Every structure is written in C-alpha cells, then in structure tokens.
Amino acid sequence: MSEFKLAVQRFDPLTDAKPRLAEYTVPMREGMTVLDALLYARDYLDHSIALRFSCRQASCGSCGMKINGRPRLACYTQVEELGGEKVVAQPLDNFAIVKDLVTDLESFFTKHKQLMPYVLRSDAQELDHPTAEYLMKPEELKKVLQFTYCIKCGLCTSACPTVAMDVKFPGPQAMAQAYRYLMDERDEGGEKRLEALDTAHGVWRCHFAGSCSFVCPKGVDPALGIQLLRRHVLSGKAPRKQGEGAKVWSAPAGSTK
Amino acid sequence: MVETSRHDILIVGSGIAGLRAAIEAARISNGKLDIAVITKVQAMRAHSVSAEGGTAAVLYPELGDSLESHMFDTVKGSDYLADQDAVERFVKEMPGEIYQLEHWGLPWSRREDGRIAQRNFGGYTYPRATYAEDKVGFFEMQTLYDTATKYGNISFYQEWFVTSILADGGEFKGVTAIERKSGNFSQILAKAGIIATGGSGRLYSFATYAYSSTPDGMAAAYRAGIPLKDMEFIQFHPSGLIPSGILITEAVRGEGGVLVNKDGERFMKKYAPNKLDLASRDVVSRAMMTEIEEGRGMKDDASGLDYLNLDLSPIGGQKIKERLSQIREIAIKFRGIDPVEAPLPVRPVCHYVMGGIDTDIDGATKLKGLWAAGEAACVSINGANRLGANSTAECLVWGKITGGEAAKYAAARPQASVPGELSALEEKRIFDGIFHGKGGTNPYEVRDALQKEMAKDAFVFRTGDGLSQALRTIRELKQKDFLHCEDKSRVYNTNLSDVLEVEGMLAVAEVVVAGALARTESRGAHFRRDYPGRDDKNWLKHTLAYAGPDGPRLDYSTVAITKYQPAERHY
Numbered sequence: 004m005s006e007f008k009l010a011v012q013r014f015d016p017l018t019d020a021k022p023r024l025a026e027y028t029v030p031m032r033e034g035m036t037v038l039d040a041l042l043y044a045r046d047y048l049d050h051s052i053a054l055r056f057s058c059r060q061a062s063c064g065s066c067g068m069k070i071n072g073r074p075r076l077a078c079y080t081q082v083e084e085l086g087g088e089k090v091v092a093q094p095l096d097n098f099a100i101v102k103d104l105v106t107d108l109e110s111f112f113t114k115h116k117q118l119m120p121y122v123l124r125s126d127a128q129e130l131d132h133p134t135a136e137y138l139m140k141p142e143e144l145k146k147v148l149q150f151t152y153c154i155k156c157g158l159c160t161s162a163c164p165t166v167a168m169d170v171k172f173p174g175p176q177a178m179a180q181a182y183r184y185l186m187d188e189r190d191e192g193g194e195k196r197l198e199a200l201d202t203a204h205g206v207w208r209c210h211f212a213g214s215c216s217f218v219c220p221k222g223v224d225p226a227l228g229i230q231l232l233r234r235h236v237l238s239g240k241a242p243r244k245q246g247e248g249a250k251v252w253s254a255p256a257g258s259t260k
Numbered sequence: 261m262v263e264t265s266r267h268d269i270l271i272v273g274s275g276i277a278g279l280r281a282a283i284e285a286a287r288i289s290n291g292k293l294d295i296a297v298i299t300k301v302q303a304m305r306a307h308s309v310s311a312e313g314g315t316a317a318v319l320y321p322e323l324g325d326s327l328e329s330h331m332f333d334t335v336k337g338s339d340y341l342a343d344q345d346a347v348e349r350f351v352k353e354m355p356g357e358i359y360q361l362e363h364w365g366l367p368w369s370r371r372e373d374g375r376i377a378q379r380n381f382g383g384y385t386y387p388r389a390t391y392a393e394d395k396v397g398f399f400e401m402q403t404l405y406d407t408a409t410k411y412g413n414i415s416f417y418q419e420w421f422v423t424s425i426l427a428d429g430g431e432f433k434g435v436t437a438i439e440r441k442s443g444n445f446s447q448i449l450a451k452a453g454i455i456a457t458g459g460s461g462r463l464y465s466f467a468t469y470a471y472s473s474t475p476d477g478m479a480a481a482y483r484a485g486i487p488l489k490d491m492e493f494i495q496f497h498p499s500g501l502i503p504s505g506i507l508i509t510e511a512v513r514g515e516g517g518v519l520v521n522k523d524g525e526r527f528m529k530k531y532a533p534n535k536l537d538l539a540s541r542d543v544v545s546r547a548m549m550t551e552i553e554e555g556r557g558m559k560d561d562a563s564g565l566d567y568l569n570l571d572l573s574p575i576g577g578q579k580i581k582e583r584l585s586q587i588r589e590i591a592i593k594f595r596g597i598d599p600v601e602a603p604l605p606v607r608p609v610c611h612y613v614m615g616g617i618d619t620d621i622d623g624a625t626k627l628k629g630l631w632a633a634g635e636a637a638c639v640s641i642n643g644a645n646r647l648g649a650n651s652t653a654e655c656l657v658w659g660k661i662t663g664g665e666a667a668k669y670a671a672a673r674p675q676a677s678v679p680g681e682l683s684a685l686e687e688k689r690i691f692d693g694i695f696h697g698k699g700g701t702n703p704y705e706v707r708d709a710l711q712k713e714m715a716k717d718a719f720v721f722r723t724g725d726g727l728s729q730a731l732r733t734i735r736e737l738k739q740k741d742f743l744h745c746e747d748k749s750r751v752y753n754t755n756l757s758d759v760l761e762v763e764g765m766l767a768v769a770e771v772v773v774a775g776a777l778a779r780t781e782s783r784g785a786h787f788r789r790d791y792p793g794r795d796d797k798n799w800l801k802h803t804l805a806y807a808g809p810d811g812p813r814l815d816y817s818t819v820a821i822t823k824y825q826p827a828e829r830h831y
Contacts, residue, residue, distance in 0.1 A: 015749050033562040034503060034594065046704035050755040051747035055302075058470040060506045060590060062398050063305040079593065101441055102752040108302065120406040122365040131287060133359035138374035144367055151367050151399070155304055180406075187365060252375055 006030045007082065009040050011052055012093040013103050022100070024091070025049070031082065037070055037090055038077035041104075053103040054092075061220055064156035068104050069093040074158040074218045095161035111157050114173045118181040118199060123192025125245040137249035143188045150183035150228055152221040159215035159225050171204035175215035175225035178206065182228035185235065191248040193241025201236045262436075262683040263446040267296040267415075268670040270434060270450035271663075272422050272477055274299035275306035276397065276652055277634025278456035279404035280659025285667040286411040293667055297408075298417040298437060298448065300472065300757065304405045307458050307470035308655065311397025312586065313511035314381055314389025315656070316649035317354035325386035327351045332824060334650060337383045337540045338614075338643025339784035339794065340826035341490070341802070341819060346621050346639045348822065350650075350657050357656040358390050366403040368392050369583070379583075380514035381648045383540040383831070387514075389649040394509050394586045397652055417448070421757040422476065424686045425453070425484040425630070426678050432629035433678040435480075436686045438757065443750025445690065447683040451673040452629050452666040455481055455617060456659065459635035461494075463769050464610035464719075465711040466565070468500055468507035477636045479764030481617045482771070486625050487804040487815070489638040491615035491768065492775035495646055495785050496720050498544040499570055500609020503563035504594050508570060508587055508606055510648040513537040515583060516574040519548065520603070521556040527568075532831040539831035542645040542785040545608040549720045552607070560605060569603035608720055612651060614642040614785065615775075618804055618817075623662035629669065631662035640802065643819075644784020694759050699741030703759045706742045710734065710762075710769055718773055723789045727777040734770050735811070771805040774812045779803065796826050 009029045014022035027044040038056055045052040056066040059078040066077040071091050082090060098106035124130045153176060160166050160174040173181075178200070185196050200206045209229045216226040235242070269285050271278045274297050285295050297303060318325045330351040335342050362368055362376065369377040369391050381389040392399040408414050419440040426433040426447060434449035457477025461469035482488050498519070499508040513519075518537050521527050531547035532539035539547075548568055551557055557566040572580055577600040580588055584599075591599045616638035623631045623639065634655040641654055713733040717726035742762065747755035781795035782788050800819055805812040 015751055017749055017751055034596075045754075047702070050704075050745075050758075051749065051753075053752040053754060055305075057301055057305050057472045058307065058310050059504070060310060060594070062309040062395070063301075063307075063470065065301065065305045081593075102749070105752050107441075112302075116409040119410075121410045122363065122407075124363075130363050131360075133356065133363045136359050136362045136368075136376050139370055140374045141370045141372065143374075144370055148367060151402070152395075153402075154309075154398070184365070189363070189365065 008089045009044055010089060010091045011041070011044065011103065014100055015102050035082045036078050037080045037082060037092065038066055040082055040090060041077060041092060053105050055105055062154060064154035067095055067156040067158050067161070069095055074161045076156060076158070076220050079220055095157055097161045097163065097166050098157065108157055111160055111174070111176065114177040115155065115180060118173055118177045119192065119196060120180045120184060122184065122187065122190050123195065124189070124248055125191055129251060135252040137189045138252050139188050139249055147183050147186050150179055150223055153180060153223050154221055156220065158218045158220060162214040162218045164212050164214065165208050165210060169204055169208055172208045173205065175229065178232060179223055179225035179228035182232045185232070186242060188249040191243055191245050193243055197236050197239070197241055200232060206233050206236050261680065262687060263444065265446065265448050266675060267448065267450045268293040269295045269452045269454070269666050270448055271295065271297045271454045271456060272435060273306070273456035273458060273636065274301070274303040274416070275308035275456060275458050275634060276400050276404060276655035277659040278454070279401070279408055280656050281454050281456060281633055281663030281666070282414050283404065283408055283411065284660045284663030286414050288664055289413070289667050289671065291413050293413060293670055295414045296417060296448070296450070297414065298420050298422060298435070300419065300421045300476070302418045303416050304401060306401060307473045308652070309398045309401045310468065310470060310507065311400070311652045312394045312507055313509035313514065314379060314391045314396055314649040315358065315400070315652040316381065316384070316388050316647070317358045317390055317653065318351065318388055319355055319358065319376060319378060319390065323386070325388055329385050330388060333384050334641060334647055335824050336829055337645055337647040339645055339829060340800065340824070341643030341783060342641050343621070343639065343820035344822040344824065345820045347641045349621065350641050350654065353657045353660070354653050357653070357660065361400060361403050364403050364407045366392060366399050379511060380538065382510050382513065382538045382544070383647040389511065389514065391511065394511055394584050400652055421760070422480060423690055423760060425480045426682055427484050427627055428678050428682065430628055432627050433676045436683050438690070440752050440754070440757070443753055445687050447678070449676040449678060451670040451676050453631070454662045454666055455630065455632040455636050456634045457636045459613045460765070460768050461610045461613065463711065463714050463765055463772065465708070466500060466505040466715060467610040468497060468505055469610065474761040474765055475768040476761060476764050478617060479767050481625065481632065482767060482807050484627060485807065486627055487618045487806050488768070488771050489615055489618040489802050489804055490640060490775070491613065491771045491805060492779055492803060493614035493644045493785050494610060494718070494772065495541055495612035495614060496545045496608040497541055497611030498548055498608055499606035501591065501595055502560045502565050502567045502605040502607065505609045506590055506594055507609070507611065508604055512570060512572060512584060512587060515579060517570055517572045518574060519544070520569045520571050521551050522558050523556060527551050527556070535831035540645055540647060543831055545720050546787060548608055558605070565607060567605040567607045570606045571603040572599040612646055614638070614640070614644060614646055622665050623658045624665065631666055633658040633662040644786060690760070694743050695745050695756055697744035699744035701740040701742040703742040703762045706737050706740055707762050707765065710737055710765060714769060718776060721787055721789055722776055724777065727773055730773045731770070731777060734766060734773060738766050771812045774814060775803045775805060778814055800826060
C-alpha cells in the first residue's frame with residue numbers, strides 16, 4: 004500500500020460532548036511505526052492532535068494507547084504488522100481522557116508509590132553513605148530481573164478487568180513492582196510490604212485474567228508476579244527480615260582495598 | 261495577576277541529573293527544604309532512559325585501573341579542551357555514585373563473585389563502563405525516580421513547559437511555565453534553581469535523541485543573559501541504526517563487534533591501528549564518513565542514507581542475548597535484522613552536545629542562585645569530545661553537587677519575590693504573540709528545514725563556506741512567520757509548546773554555527789576541512805556565546821590545565 008487511513012480518536016473536554024474518530028490519509032513508508040504515522044498527521048495535517056511520545060524506542064513508556072483495539076506502544080507497533088488498510092488509535096482504557104490520545108495517569112503513579120518502590124534497609128548509614136556494593140550473585144539478580152524491565156507505560160493497568168471494577172486495587176504494574184522489591188536480595192522491608200498487600204483490595208482481588216501479561220511490551224509478566232506475591236502473603240513469611248539483606252562487600256584480610 | 265507558587269529549590273528537568281539533584285537536596289536538608297521538580301514530560305520519561313552501554317567509574321584498582329587513568333583518558337578524549345580540575349573531581353566522585361545507585365536498588369550486572377561487573381568502552385585504557393545489561397540509563401532513571409518517591413519533600417510538576425527564567429537584581433527568582441493539562445500560565449518562584457533539561461540533539465533529525473531533547477532549557481538560560489559554552493562541539497556517535505537513528509551502543513564494539521565497509525574490510529585498522537573500533541567517537545565517525553565519501557559505503561534505498569556494517573558475529577549469539585538483549589530487540593523490531601545472524605546498517609548520528617550552559621566547577625551559572633547540571637551544562641569535563649559512559653556519570657556527579665550546593669544556598673535565603681510585570685510580559689509574549697498569533701508558515705516545516713541544514717553543513721566534516729551558508733539559512737528561518745498556533749484549545753496544547761521549542765532550536769543552532777564558524781581549527785568533534793589541524797596557540801580556549809540583538813556575541817575563557825599538557829592524540 005502506498006498510503007493508508009489513520010483514524011484518531013479526538014476529544015477536547017472544553018468543546019466536545021463525546022469522542023469522535025477523525026480520519027487522516029498518511030503516505031506509507033518502509034518501517035513506519037504508528038507513532039511515525041501519528042506525528043506525520045500532527046505535523047502536516049492537523050497540528051491540534053494531542054498525544055504523548057518521547058524516546059521512540061520503547062524505553063520511556065510515553066506512547067501507550069489502544070491501537071486497533073489493543074493496548075500497545077505506538078513507537079513499538081509497525082503499521083505493517085497491523086495487517087489491514089486502516090489504523091485506529093484511541094486512548095487507553097481505565098484512565099480518564101485529558102484530550103485526544105492523552106490520558107490521566109496520576110492515580111497510576113500514586114499506586115506505584117504507595118507500594119514502596121524502593122529498597123528498605125536497617126543499615127541507614129550504609130544505605131545513604133555506601134562504602135562498597137551489597138553483594139549479589141548473578142543468579143540472585145536473575146530472580147528479579149524480568150520484573151525490573153517495567154517502563155510504567157500503563158498498558159497492563161489499562162487492560163486489567165479488576166482495575167475497571169475496583170478503584171482501590173493497586174493494579175498489575177504496582178504489584179509487579181512490589182514483588183520485584185520484595186524479592187530483591189538487598190531489601191529488608193518484606194514484612195511491611197506483605198502487610199500492605201494483604202487487604203480486600205490487594206492481591207486477593209486479582210482473578211488472573213492474564214491480560215496484563217499479554218499486553219506488556221517488555222515481557223514483565225505482572226500476572227506471574229502477583230501469583231508469586233500471593234504465595235508469600237498466604238504463608239505470611241517475608242523472604243528476609245531486618246538485618247538479613249545482602250551484605251556489603253569488604254576487602255579480604257591483608258589486601259589494601 | 262499571574263498565578264504564583266513557591267518552593268525552596270526548583271529543579272527544571274527530570275532526567276538523571278535532575279532526579280539525582282532532587283534526592284541530594286532532599287536528603288541533606290533532612291526533610292526541611294521544599295523541593296520541586298518541573299518537567300515537560302512525565303517525570304520518568306526523560307531522554308536519560310535511552311542511555312544504553314555504561315557509566316564510567318574506577319572500581320577495581322587491584323586490576324590495574326586508577327583515577328589518574330580515568331582522568332587522563334577523559335582529558336585525552338576531550339582533545340585537551342576539558343577543564344582538568346573538574347575532571348579530577350569527577351573521577352574521584354564516581355565510584356561512590358555507582359555504589360549509591362546500587363544501594364538504592366539498581367540491578368547492575370554482576371561478576372560471579374557478586375561484585376559489580378564492568379566492560380570495555382571507546383577511548384579507555386581499562387574496562388570501566390559499569391553496566392546493567394544494555395539498559396543503563398533506563399535503570400538509572402528507574403532507580404532515581406523510585407527512590408525519589410521515598411522523600412516527602414520532593415514534589416513534581418509533571419508536564420509543565422518552562423517558558424522563561426525569572427531573574428531580578430542579578431539573582432535567580434524562578435520560572436514561568438504552562439501546565440499542559442489546563443493550559444494555565446504560572447510563575448513558580450524559588451530561592452534556588454537547577455537547570456537539568458538535557459541536550460539539544462534534535463537540532464538534527466538523524467539523532468539518537470528522544471523527540472523531547474530540544475534545547476528549551478539552554479535557550480531560556482541564554483535569553484536570561486547566561487552564556488552558552490563550547491556549543492560548536494557536537495558528538496556524532498558512530499552507530500545510529502538505519503533508518504531511525506536509534507542508538508546501537510558502543511558496548512557492541514566493547515564486547516567485540518567490528519565495523520566493516522562494503523568490501524568486508526575492517527577499515528578502522530587504517531585509521532586507529534591500536535584502538536581500532538574502540539578509538540574515541542570523533543575518530544571513528546570521521547573514519548566512517550571518509551569511507552562513505554570514498555565510495556566504500558552502502559546505500560539504504562528507502563531512506564536514501566549511506567551506511568556501513570556493524571558486524572556482531574565475533575561476539576557470539578549467547579553473549580549477544582545476555583549482554584546486548586535490548587540491542588537485539590531494537591534491531592529486530594526497528595530494522596527486521598537479528599544481529600546474531602546478520603550485520604547491522606549504521607552511520608554517524610547526532611548523539612551528544614559537549615557544550616551547554618556555562619558553569620563553574622560547582623555547577624554554578626553566572627546568575628546567582630542558579631545552577632546547571634548534566635548535558636544541559638558545560639562544566640566542562642568533556643571538552644571537544646566526550647568519551648562514552650562519561651555522560652550518565654557526569655549527570656550523577658553534578659546532579660549530586662548542584663543539589664547539595666543549591667540546598668546550602670536555599671537554607672540561608674529568604675522567600676523569593678519578583679516584580680509582577682516580568683511574568684505578565686512573558687504571558688503576553690506567549691499568548692498574544694503565539695497562541696493568538698498569525699502566520700502562514702508551518703512551524704514543523706521550519707524545524708525540518710533547520711534539521712536539514714544542520715545535517716548538511718554542521719555535521720562531521722565542516723567548512724567555512726558551509727557554515728556561512730548554515731548561518732544564513734538559520735537567520736532566514738528566524739524571519740519566517742511561524743510564531744502562531746493552529747490548535748486553539750488551552751487543554752494539552754502541544755502545538756503551542758512545539759512552536760516555543762522551534763524558536764529555542766533556532767536560537768541555539770545559531771550559537772552552534774557561529775561558534776563553529778569562528779573556530780578556525782579542528783579539535784575533537786569539530787573538524788574544519790579548511791583548518792584540519794588543532795591550533796593550541798590560538799584556540800585552546802572555551803567559546804562563550806551571549807545573546808545579543810543581532811545574534812550571538814562570542815567571547816572566550818581559559819581552559820584549566822593542571823596535570824596533562826596538550827599532546828597529539830593517537831588511538
């Protein structure tokens with residue numbers, strides 16, 4: 004195809020009663036992504052199209068949107084792979100629309116923050132004034148690595164049927180990150196973390212639709228994280244207690260460093 | 261009356277430098293200072309996430325590495341334009357920063373004994389690029405953003421576009437900004453400020469940079485009377501992936517990948533017989549453009565771009581999958597090539613600006629109460645050419661330093677106030693001048709024309725004639741009637757901020773080209789075909805560009821040389 008139709012959902016809360024689809028004709032080129040197509044439309048056809056984008060290499064998490072009905076990153080979706088004659092771009096579900104393709108992710112960031120996405124340690128002095136690294140074997144790192152790939156794009160949370168039903172549910176992104184910090188050999192905050200998750204709106208609300216893992220562009224598999232979290236909540240046992248986190252490297256006796 | 265809010269410290273930009281500064285200020289003030297980070301994107305989206313290969317630090321002196329060696333390699337890489345006192349401070353601070361991020365949860369790749377792993381990088385004598393697979397910047401951003409959420413005294417203005425710096429009586433007072441979500445215009449006052457808005461690489465369309473990397477912060481500082489330093493030095497990284505320009509990290513060559521021309525020849529043997537593919541970036545990029553110009557490149561028909569091949573087969577499939585997983589993912593997704601099986605088409609790509617807002621060794625600008633850090637700043641540790649793995653490192657070190665300095669300063673200052681008409685004038689400029697402005701020229705086409713001109717005449721090889729042409733083009737573009745806004749809504753109007761970005765791009769591009777035209781020598785990344793030699797007698801000095809009514813006024817300042825006298829570079 005030498006050109007194709009790009010339909011963009013338009014909505015400005017100041018002037019529009021409800022969203023509508025606007026159609027643009029975009030010239031096709033080899034390797035064109037949906038983001039490229041949207042920027043072509045924005046730059047040369049209609050300057051008022053609102054969208055978020057930045058890195059264009061699936062690292063920053065800005066351009067999450069629904070493309071042909073499924074949550075995806077616009078920069079990481081080739082026009083060609085969609086197969087049809089038409090590309091339809093709409094804002095992510097489960098978030099309020101700010102304008103056009105831009106949604107309000109504030110509650111999403113707040114939920115991430117509420118589950119303490121940082122290392123908790125009892126050695127406060129060492130934590131902020133390090134003398135060397137906490138030792139961690141490659142195989143220990145491997146246990147959490149997959150969960151560290153989260154780019155906070157919101158695709159998983161927009162795909163989650165439970166998020167749609169329960170506004171207090173932290174959602175797959177926040178819970179997968181809770182699991183990542185819980186399992187990190189350096190972390191000693193497990194008891195606190197499990198307590199925060201063991202509520203009626205916490206891990207027990209997930210009913211494993213699995214849509215979060217299906218749409219994740221980075222292979223994080225939040226559903227797996229939630230499942231593994233449940234096991235810890237059920238047993239009531241944190242992987243580590245205060246003082247049991249990874250130890251700081253110290254020079255072997257007789258060496259200078 | 262313009263809406264006003266107040267903080268103790270205001271940090272503009274949420275990349276590695278900005279977030280590191282925020283945490284430092286929060287930490288040393290023990291919760292007492294009110295710190296705000298203002299960013300035109302959501303806080304975790306900064307271009308810093310795109311850094312791939314490594315962060316340089318000396319961690320293993322027992323294996324031969326030393327602070328002196330890191331310092332010397334950096335100074336040599338800079339073609340002796342770096343300030344050596346700053347470089348010395350930098351290399352001393354770095355090991356602590358690696359451990360600090362590790363303690364905050366960064367998943368650095370590990371050696372079998374559990375200690376942090378390091379790899380080779382261009383221009384270094386020892387392997388000192390600390391890495392977390394090939395997603396170093398991403399993990400640094402994640403660690404800093406997540407850690408920042410721990411501090412109750414750090415708040416974020418997410419998706420606010422800063423339009424100007426407010427100064428009064430020779431002191432920093434705050435900024436004016438537009439909230440994207442509402443379109444409201446505000447002044448945000450603070451006792452101290454830090455500009456950490458990153459580089460200006462989007463002056464070129466073939467760039468490794470995020471779309472957000474426009475020189476808004478630099479342009480605002482420049483308009484506020486602060487000089488920009490050494491802006492003519494722009495780094496063209498050897499390996500931008502065809503056709504997007506996405507970065508293929510130098511770690512590919514660090515791990516054993518090689519560049520070859522259309523005859524399959526490993527051409528770096530001719531240009532850098534010792535360091536080969538791991539010579540400094542300016543050297544490799546010039547070699548590549550020479551190969552292309554002499555007909556030994558290949559052409560990508562769809563994009564029309566010339567390229568050379570980056571062959572990863574010497575690394576081996578297993579290692580590619582483990583250590584370069586993101587590169588593999590990018591190559592498959594954006595080019596349809598699995599580098600385990602076939603070479604990647606690459607060419608030199610705009611990657612970094614060595615120049616930036618002029619600061620002293622503490623990151624302080626010439627405006628009292630304002631600091632700058634990271635790529636937006638020019639301290640200078642990078643001189644005429646930055647070594648790979650030193651930029652994320654610089655962001656960490658001067659993020660920490662400026663955060664600490666700003667905190668000390670703010671703790672002893674009264675609340676900021678500012679004459680009301682300053683912000684009112686700025687509001688008029690933006691809303692009467694642009695939002696309600698009239699004009700027939702598409703601002704995005706002005707941007708395109710600028711990028712095309714920069715790629716033509718301000719690229720790897722430059723001449724006096726080409727640079728004069730570039731200056732004429734930029735001045736013509738400035739005269740076009742593009743200062744208008746088709747989007748008439750106040751809500752999330754990116755059209756308005758895009759016009760402001762283009763205005764800033766033109767101002768900063770003019771500084772780049774004027775500095776390059778004046779500098780009649782070749783040093784580091786700035787290569788003049790008409791002046792192919794380095795000229796220490798006349799040009800061992802920093803360029804300072806001040807905003808004037810008819811474009812930049814150039815001045816110069818001395819380079820701090822402490823330990824290493826300038827010598828010819830060999831790789």
